Amino acid sequence: MPRKPFPLLTAAIPILFSTILMTGCGAASALTPSSTSPTQPPASDNLQNQAAIASLSADPSQLVLAPGAHHTLHIYAITSDQKKAAVQPADIHFQSGGAEISIDPNGTITAAPDASTGDVAEITISYDNHRITVPVEVKYSLSETASTDASGDHVVNNMVDRAVLVNKQRKLPDGYVPPDLVVPHVPFSFTQMNERKYMRKEAADALEQLFAAAKNDGYQLYGVSGYRSYKTQKSLFDMYVRTQGETEAKRFSAIPGHSEHQTGLAIDVSSSDVHFNLDQSFGNTPEAKWLAEHADEYGFIIRYPQDKEAITGYAYEPWHIRYVGKQLAKEIYTNHLTLEQFFDDAQVVLARQQN
Ligand SMILES: [Zn+2]
Missing domain, CATH: 3.30.1380.10 (Muramoyl-pentapeptide Carboxypeptidase; domain 2)
Incomplete structure (x- = not known):
């Protein structure tokens, strides 16, 4: 049984996502139920009206990090009617395919301080039965070197x-x-x-x-x-x-x-x-x-x-x-x-x- 998207008024999403872009840090918590409008209908009603998750999406979809740098991915669902929908942050599973590039349960990707330019890793993101990958590359910064x-x-x-x-x-x-x-x-x-x-x-x-x-x-x-x-x-x-x-x-x-x-x-x-x-x-x-x-x-x-x-x-x-x-x-x-x-x-x- 495919999971329904996390209940969230789709009209609220552009506002939430622009907030994410502005603040960066702690964006995952912006997707929790407490941040949605108090006037939102009860979750059970909302779920019945929503399409199932068709795929996952990550923002950004690829990433270049300087050694020692970190950046948080924002994960959301795309519904079968092509709308963005929030997902339960606690149910997202992250895995890194490279030793020099790690990811924590909040979706924050970190390049090791001694990572080399050219090190690459594929980050796998799983949610429900859906899976996507985000390629990450290490590249030193000219200004920092x-x-x-x-x-x-x-x-x-x-x-x-x-x-x-x-x-x-x-x-x-x-x-x-x-x-x-x-x-x-x-x-x-x-x-x-x-x-x-x-x-x-x-x-x-x-x-x-x-x-x-x-x-x-x-x-x-x-x-x-x-x-x-x-x-x-x-x-x-x-x-x-x-x-x-x-x-x-x-x-x-x-x-x-x-x-x-x-x-x-x-x-x-x-x-x-x-x-x-x-x-x-x-x-x-x-x-x-x-x-x-x-x-x-x-x-x-x-x-x-x-x-x-x-x-x-x-x-x-x-x-x-x-x-x-x-x-x-x-x-x-x-x-x-x-x-x-x-x-x-x-x-x-x-x-x-x-x-
Ligand atoms: Zn020469």
Whole structure:
């Protein structure tokens, strides 16, 4: 026997829901009988006139939380005559499918403070014989992961995060050296030992898998330039400024502290066809085409895509790949995003927000 919707005058619902939107917190209690109009007919009469529940609905229907943030879902029924109706809060059952994302009996979803960007969970909501799911994703907020230093630069505080965003607006803290640099076992365009061979462990492991998969498909990639210390970046940038002028230098080289290579998560790759050059000619090689199509499967993105200079601040670099992890890489590649576009505080419930 399907359950009837919780008795509530449908005319009162828009008012109740606008109240929920205004107040946020404690919205579930607004759906209890005490909040309905005292002039409402007795519950038994009302029930007889109401259609059965056809489905459940959740507001919001999907959610992006910053690590440590929480947000309360509002659940209501849709009746067979397409009207919204309240449900008994005590009879709703919530379950989270992810370890880093939890939900309490009131429908408040919380991302663990140490959750990683790219962690996802499906929240299952059951009521009577009805069930819906709400996808939840963890994404750090740009504003909560950077502070402004004395010279007005935005300095990131999540430099160890594999999803850290470093660009012309956001720099690494002075003196930052990644904690776990190793040399990936892949072919390089040079033989001598050099800091350029290093990457962070997780990125190095992924690079080995990427190169092995390329080779398996008949394409030989070479590492050209991985980790770059602040000091090296400084001498490189100064040299470009001397030879090409500051404006041109900034199109393809980073101001020290602003280079992704200093994160240990980026590497420039090339092929022997173009003599290991890092220029547009690499983009036309079969190796580069394979790379653009498959990098995401191993957690890498082409960080500075074609026609995105206005967003990334850099001209197209088919050779510069950045490790972000498989989940993010897939989302960024599939939706033709840049890392800058992936992060959007307007879509994220921030940890410092009250809700
Ligand atoms: Zn690069």
